[in-house]
Amino acid sequence: MADLLKLNDIKTWFSNGQRPYHIFGPCSAESPEQLRKTASEIHQNFKNVVFRAGVWKPRTRPNSFEGVGAEALKWMQEIKQEFGFKIATEVADYQHVESCLKAGVDILWIGARTTVNPFSVQSIADSLKGIDIPVFVKNPINPDLALWIGALERINKAGIDKLGAIHRGFHMTDNGPYRNFPNWNLAIQLKATFPDLPIICDPSHISGKPELIPYIAQKSIDLDMDGLMIETHYNPSVALSDKQQQLTPNQLHNLINNLKPKRKTSSNIDFKTQLDDLREQIDRIDNDIIERLAERMSLAKRIGDNKEKNGITVFQVERWQKILNRTLKNGKALGLNDKFIFDFLNSIHDESIRQQTTDHLSE
């Protein structure tokens, strides 16, 4: 279990206290003109957003565009002055932090390729001691919640209390239609661990293409995430990085307009009564499931004792296959998803085996 983070209320400084928190802007800062054109088109529809641009770009291969470097921070400052946007950029080491602080960058974020490395994160954390600046930590590339939490804790321990997380998807062996598989469950677990930590969704890096962005953005709202980071370029077709996934400011405007906001609660009495009733039923079923699982485990233990007395192996593949086939068939007939049933049974079976073996190991 993670220690609680010491957090300051981020709402008081982010977009004038309004949720959702929006961070829009190009993947990379390419030129003063590119930044200005993009910022000015975004500004036509959004006044209170944070403007993002990558100044140092962590790229998979060395010969791709690796960002303009510190020079682009001057251009970012100009955007801040001209349009009144707060500005945000990615930092990957302590020198980046130093340059950003000098240039008046308002928000720093740690990228997915940096979060994976505790040495890098610690070195950034050390350089932030005594500084009051909001920092967002993107999830690591691999689906490792502890690594994500560890990075947040390192930054928080350095005294940064305006802290947030960015969910940008995970690289899996099979990413399905996504560039990075969303694995919503990990973001939900992060929220459950730190209920006050804002989590922003980055549908651009999850989707990798514009078509999927609206679906991912809406899903993040349905899951009560706190905002969106969306890559936006005045002309994505000439972008020097991530050109396939950036939206034009106009597409961005349409996207945001078409999202359906969701509330946490409602004052509608019928809705509330029905919700309470359904939740009560679910609570009862959860209790039944737990009781039945406990009964199942104690039967498994008795079988384990018998097997031990008779010198029989704990794991019996034919029996296990029979259970799987029967339950998958029944589950399917009841409209339950195969993978869900499979994972559920596997987890029960793992625990049965553990119960049947650990007792005897400790004897």
Ligand code: PEP
């Ligand atoms: C980015 O935001 O442009 C970026 C490099 O993101 P990530 O660290 O999520 O890959």
Ligand code: MN
């Ligand atoms: Mn990018």
